[in-house]
Each structure stands twice: as C-alpha cells, then as structure tokens.
Amino acid sequence: MNELDLLLSTLFNVGDHAELRGPRFWGLTQSLDVATLIIDRDNLIELANEPAHRLLALSDLDSECRRMCEFLGEPGQVFLDGVRQQTDDPYASFFRSYLVDQTGAANQVAVFAHAMHRDSLVTGSMLLFIVPGHREAALLHALANAGSRDDFVANFLRLAREDERKRIASDLHDGLGQVLTMLKFKVERALLRLDRSDVDGSRLLLNEAVRDLRGAVDDVRRISNQLRPTMLDDLGLLRTVQSLCRQCQAAAPQLAIELDVPESESDLPPTLKYVVFRLLQEALNNVIKHSRASRVLIYMRLHDGQFSIGVEDNGQGFDSRGILSGKTCLVGIGLNSMRERTEGANGRFSIQSEPGQGTVIAATWILNVSGSKHRAMQEQVMRITASPPAIQPDIDLNEQSPSVPR
Numbered sequence: 001m002n003e004l005d006l007l008l009s010t011l012f013n014v015g016d017h018a019e020l021r022g023p024r025f026w027g028l029t030q031s032l033d034v035a036t037l038i039i040d041r042d043n044l045i046e047l048a049n050e051p052a053h054r055l056l057a058l059s060d061l062d063s064e065c066r067r068m069c070e071f072l073g074e075p076g077q078v079f080l081d082g083v084r085q086q087t088d089d090p091y092a093s094f095f096r097s098y099l100v101d102q103t104g105a106a107n108q109v110a111v112f113a114h115a116m117h118r119d120s121l122v123t124g125s126m127l128l129f130i131v132p133g134h135r136e137a138a139l140l141h142a143l144a145n146a147g148s149r150d151d152f153v154a155n156f157l158r159l160a161r162e163d164e165r166k167r168i169a170s171d172l173h174d175g176l177g178q179v180l181t182m183l184k185f186k187v188e189r190a191l192l193r194l195d196r197s198d199v200d201g202s203r204l205l206l207n208e209a210v211r212d213l214r215g216a217v218d219d220v221r222r223i224s225n226q227l228r229p230t231m232l233d234d235l236g237l238l239r240t241v242q243s244l245c246r247q248c249q250a251a252a253p254q255l256a257i258e259l260d261v262p263e264s265e266s267d268l269p270p271t272l273k274y275v276v277f278r279l280l281q282e283a284l285n286n287v288i289k290h291s292r293a294s295r296v297l298i299y300m301r302l303h304d305g306q307f308s309i310g311v312e313d314n315g316q317g318f319d320s321r322g323i324l325s326g327k328t329c330l331v332g333i334g335l336n337s338m339r340e341r342t343e344g345a346n347g348r349f350s351i352q353s354e355p356g357q358g359t360v361i362a363a364t365w366i367l368n369v370s371g372s373k374h375r376a377m378q379e380q381v382m383r384i385t386a387s388p389p390a391i392q393p394d395i396d397l398n399e400q401s402p403s404v405p406r
Contacts, residue, residue: 003032004142007129011114020116020127021047023335035130038116043067043080046125055109055130057102068128071099072111083113083126094143096136108133112143171223179216183209229277237265237273238300241280245298252288260299267302272365275345276300276309279338283311283361291315291359302367310362320353338363 007029011020021038026049029036035052039045045066053059056071069077079095095111114127131139190205224230232240238261245257265273280298287296293315300309335351342349342363353359 003034004129004131004135004138007032007034007036008112008142011127037068037128037130039068039080039126039128041084041124043069043077052130055099055101055107057105062102071101072097073100076111079111080113080126083115094140096133099130110136110139112139168223171219176216176219176223179212179219183212183216186212232274232277237268237277238262240277241298241300244277244281244284248284248288255288255293256295257284258295258297260297260301262300262302267367268307269367272307272345275341275347276363279341279363280309280311282338287311287313287315287359291317293358305367306364307367308362308364310360312358312360314358317353317355317357317359319355320351320359 026036026047030049030051033051035055036049037045037052038047045064045068048056048058058066068080072079076095076097079097083093093113093115095113097109097111098106099109100106110131110133112129114129116125116127129139186205186209190202190209193199193202193205229240231243241261242259245259249255249257268276284296284298287293291313293313296311296313298309298311301307338361339349345365347363347365350362351359352362
C-alpha cells in the first residue's frame, strides 16, 4: 500500500465533490507529495498543489489561466476531451504522455483524470493526479485496488502506521544507533588503555561513555513518550496535561499558560483520554511555534453529558475561513490531524481565528451515550489512536510533579 492507493481510495469514497476542493483532501495530496490539479471544462487550471507547481515549474501566479494542453500537448487534449464522455471504465481515465514544463524540459508522466459534476452529456471540472513515468505501475495498481470505504479507512490507518514506523526507524538509526556505535568505540578504546595500564585515559573515556548513555536513555524515553506517554496511564489525563503545561512553560518562558480543568476525570471514558492529550499537545506545540502569543488558556469542561476542550491564544492568528473553505492549507501545523482525531472519536472540531485576533481551537464529545453506540465510539477511538500526531514537541513527559498552579 502506498500514497497512490490512499489517494484513489479517498477519491472514490468521497461522496461530495465539494470535499475534493476542501483543505483536508488537498492537505492529504500535499503531505503525500502527489501532483494534483483541478481543471475546468476549458482545461484551464483552477487549483494546483505545491507538487504540481514543482512538476510544471510554475509559480502560483503563473498557473492562473494556463491550459493543461500547453503541458500535455495535442494527445493530452484528446485524452482530456475523451474523459469528459460518460464512461464506467476507470482505465479510460488513465493516460501516459510526455509533459513539457514551463522551462521546456520534457518528462515522461502517467496521468489519472477524474471527471467531476457529471451531467447527461459532458462534465465540467476534472481532478488530475500526475506521477513520474517510473510510477506508472503503482498508479495502475492503485486504480485496480482502490476498494470500498472500509478499505479506504484501513489504508489510511495502515499508511499512518507505516509513516510512524519509518519515523521511529529513522530516530533509532540516526539518533540512538549513532550513540550506541560511538559508545562501542569508546568502551573498546578504554579497554585498550586499561591493557596499557593507562587508568586515567580509560577513566576519561568511560566518563564520556556514561554521559553518552544518559543521552541515549533520554532518546529512548522521548521515542516512547511520542508513542504513548507512560504518565497518562500512571497518573491520568489531568496530571499529564499539568505536566505538559509545566514543560511547555519551561520551553517558552515568554508565554503565560493558564489551565482551567475539572477536579475529576472519572466521568471521562478512558479511551478518549489519549485523544484529548494528543489534541492538547499538538495545539500547544502550534501556539509555541507559530502564534507569537503571550498568553494561552487551556480548558477542559464536563457539563450536561458533554466533554469539551479548548485552547485559546492571543497570538497573530490566521484566516480560518480560508482554511475551512480550502483556499489555504496549514497541514504543516497539524490542524488536519487534530480534526481527524476529533471526528474519528465521534467529536466536533472547530477553529476560530482572524489575522491579529488570536486563535480558538475547540473539540466537543457527547458522553451520555450507551449500548452499541458507546462501544462503536470506543472502537473508533482505539483505531484513531493507533497513529501518533504529525507534530510532536520535544519534551519529556515522564516528569511527574504533582500539580500546576491554577
């Protein structure tokens, strides 16, 4: 399973074509680095993601009022016109060609075109995926195995797990693996010096090795906490969030962090606690990295069978309406990840922000559900928590101080 399997499964299982212009789908194409465009009935480019701009060697402004046949030539024009005819054969929407970019360079590519808003005769807009020629087989495989909506969800979660495994493998190889290799060399050199009765030299190398070992232990703890903080299981959600706030405060002393939480978390389903913690972790990380805020409020509230959380800052803000309408995309700061986690746990997610007016991120869940609906919620929460968030602050959550001043 690869990124093309996921994109085509998503495409074939999205019921509303308006969603194909929305931030979540375009954020997915961007994060998977697949060139994606929407063209109108005259083949003019309406939307193009960053990989498409790179492929065509175009800037955002250059792509306006450009026709795809300029890049795909006359065979591409014939292909696009053919796709506009009614057909149930998905392979009729597949095309191999040479694409000539803005600089005049020719590259072999494979194109998949999906007709949008069909009527009785022709369609208007079309969605295009374009991949390099060497990925043609992967595109055909994805086209043949797009599958059902259940397959799509399974593929999405499988890809998230694979990405997480790659990240862990990279951390182990580039971080812990390098440290252990250096430790091996230092211990061997220390033994050689001992053989030569150079006790002082051996002691120096062993002291360095001990310091390196401490760093290795910290690396293991960091990787473990990114998967699931042990403090969440040992002390509960409230104490873990309090610890998170303390450590964020230490990392960003210019930021005043206020915490408003209930006295007890006993009414909160255990399966929801991990989702809530990851949401707050990502939101705080975004505040520290992007908001330029001087104050942030984190709240958790239980009232009338509902549980809600929120993160409010007084930072620089952004155009949240542009985010929600799909005109802009901030996948890099984890908004899509937070939305998916919330909705995957049967919750409602919202963002309110204006440039210069700060940001409010909130999520709400209904808790007074029972029977099969409650079990279904638990199952969905367990599935969505299988993948850690896209952004992880580099902080240690094993520190277990008892409380945060309220």
